[in-house]
Amino acid sequence: MDNNNGTTLIVMSGDMDKVMAAFNIAIGAAAADKKTNMFFTFWGMKAIQKGNLTGRGLFGRMIGLMNRGGINRIGPSSFNFGGIGRWMFRQMMKNHNVPSLEELRKTAMELGVKLMPCQMSMEIMEIAREDLIDGVEEPCGVAAMLEKSDQSRQTLFI
C-alpha cells in the first residue's frame, strides 16, 4: 500500500444519517487497509463528544440547549417531525441489525481510524478537551487535515 492511498473524511454535519455514512465509509476504507482519518469540525464535533454537554460558556450552553450534543441525540438530516424521524430510523436499523453510531465508532477506532478534533471548532463552540471521548487525536487545524488529505486517494466533505 503506497503512501498516497489513504482516505480522509471531513465531518462537518451533525446529522445522524450523515455521521453514520461517514463511519461506514471509514470502516470500509480501514478494512481495505487504507490509512483513514476523520476530521471532525463544527456540528460534526457531536460525534466525538462524551455526552449531552456542548460547550461551557454562555453561547456553548445555548447551543447545547438547542442542539443536544452526544452521538445518541443526533437526528437524520431529512424529516424529523418532533423526533419521530430519529425513532423510526433507529427502529429500522434495529430491525435490520444495523449497528448503532456508538458501535460503528468503536469498530472504526478498533480498525485504526484516527479521529481528529478541529481546534477552531472547539474554541468557537467552547468545547474542552475533556468533553471529548477517549482515544481521539490531539485537536488540530486545517493544515494537519490537508496533510492527511494530500496522502489520500479520496477526501470527502460530509
Added chain:
Amino acid sequence: MDNNNGTTLIVMSGDMDKVMAAFNIAIGAAAADKKTNMFFTFWGMKAIQKGNLTGRGLFGRMIGLMNRGGINRIGPSSFNFGGIGRWMFRQMMKNHNVPSLEELRKTAMELGVKLMPCQMSMEIMEIAREDLIDGVEEPCGVAAMLEKSDQSRQTLFI
C-alpha cells in the same frame, strides 16, 4: 486516459438541486471521457427509483408517505414553502431550457455513467431490486464504491 482518472460521486442527498448538480457533474465527467460512477445511498436512492413507492415493509411505507419517492417529487434543499420552491425551481429551469432530472439521468446513462445502488440502504429502507429503474448496476456496498473511487481523480460526497 489512464486507469486512475475516473470520477466517483456518492449521492446521499435526495434534494432536487443536489441530485441535479450530481447528474450535471457526472455528465461533464463522462463527456470528458472519464470513467464515471454514481453510488446512490440513503435519500439519494430516490433518484434511481421507479415511482412513488418507497419500501415495502411498515417503515418503508412510512418513509414513503413522509417523503414521496421518485425523481419528480424531489424538492430543492433550501426553502420549499409547501412545494412552492419546487414549482418555482422547475419553472425557472423550464424558462431557461434546463433539462429535467429525468432527462439528465437519461443523458448520463447514455454517456456510460454507471448507477450503483447501495445494498445496505435498500435493506434498511426496504427497497426491492424491481423498485429501481432499468439499467442500474447490481446493488453493492462501500467496498465496491471505494474500488471505483481508488481509480478516480475526484470523489465527491453529495
Added chain:
Amino acid sequence: MDNNNGTTLIVMSGDMDKVMAAFNIAIGAAAADKKTNMFFTFWGMKAIQKGNLTGRGLFGRMIGLMNRGGINRIGPSSFNFGGIGRWMFRQMMKNHNVPSLEELRKTAMELGVKLMPCQMSMEIMEIAREDLIDGVEEPCGVAAMLEKSDQSRQTLFI
C-alpha cells in the same frame, strides 16, 4: 510543487457555516502553496454576490425575497430560530476573534484563491456579471471546474 497538487472546492451551499468552512479550507490550502480554486454554484453564488439583490427577472426576484442574497445574510445550516442562530453564531465568532465571511473571502483572494462563478447557475437564477463582486474569474461551466479538479489532490463538494 507538482501540477497535480491543487485543491478544488465546489461550493453549492449558501449556509454561513459551510461557506465559512469552505473559505477556511481554501485559505489553508493556498497557504500551503497549493493552487486553489473555488467553483460557486446554486446557493453558493450568494458568497460572491455584491449585496442583497439576487437575480433580475421575476423568479430571480422571488428567490431574492425568500432568500436574501449577500454574504452577510447567510444563516448557519443547523438551527436558525428566526435569525437567532446567525446572531449567536456571529457573537461567538466575534468573542473568539474569528474573522467574518467577508474577511475570510478577502484573505483567500489575497492568497491567490481563484473564485469561479458557475455560468448555468447565473442563467437559472438570473444573476448578471455586474451583480458579482470584483476580482472573480469569468463565469464558467462544469468542464472548466473538472479541469482544475483533475489537477487537484482533493476536490470537495460543500
